[in-house]
Amino acid sequence: MSSQTRQDERRRRSGAARLYAVQALFQMEAAGQSSDRVRREFEDWRIGAEVEGEVAPDADEALFGRILDDAVTWQGRIDQMTDRALVARWPIDRIDPVLRAVFRAAGAELVAAKAPPRVIISEYVSVAAAFFTEGNETKFVNAVLDHMAREATPGAFGQ
Template sequence: MKKNKSVKRSSARLAAVQALYEVEISDSNVDDVLVEFQQTRWDTPQEEGDEDRGSSPLAKPDKQLFADLLRGVAKRRDELEEILSGSLSQEWSTNRLEDIVRIILMSGIYELYIRQDVPARVVITQYVDVAHAFFEGPEPGFVNGVLDRVAKTLRADELSKA
């Protein structure tokens, strides 16, 4: 049962990054994208014969976590970008980051900042995994380094106990 919950939460994180990217590139309304994801992307179960398709549908996500991430990151965008900006080296700015990398980082920062119920190491690992879903190069390592730096600031007490 716990593994199923973990898969649903991982799927929610990946879907939230995809949805936030859609909001950003299309300038769509967050709630419209939320509804669209819930109604059309997950409620289409794989049917017999779909094995021939190149891919299978996304695992059913934790819809509550998905909605929290999507709305929370959108609502706190300026605050999250400020934290992100402060965690980058001087030669980097948030404008220099690829959109999807910035969205992955802001989602991870949101969880580190707001979702104290999720251990910092879990948050970091999950968003490095999300980065691996999009990139094969150095980006997952970059995500790991930035989120680790943010966690050491936002969750210093938790990480010092570990």
């Protein structure tokens, strides 16, 4: 396997982990389930699982777990950063729950600062595009995440 192929595979598995993390955060909020329960469900029954002849993408389970753990640990800080990035009359609890999950997952990665902010923003704009087809949401996600990234890691933007 070439290094390019390995790199592409890592990128695909990381993208799948981020998508699953958004789905898991949405499920935690919508169903009032704990992160441990949802994490086990995804690892046992969703990630890489075959359903009706279709195989769900495999994912970087370590990244998936880290995003969930950090989103739970830092939820207050992440939600405050999101609120500051949103228009004042649209606090985080008034936005679409899928967008809330996107912001929490991305915020977890921005706070942990294990990947460059521009990569995180790009990845989560792609995740948002998987849920929203109109395009306005992806522009909105890009703008909010840019604001959040500048707050979480101002040095990364030359400020």
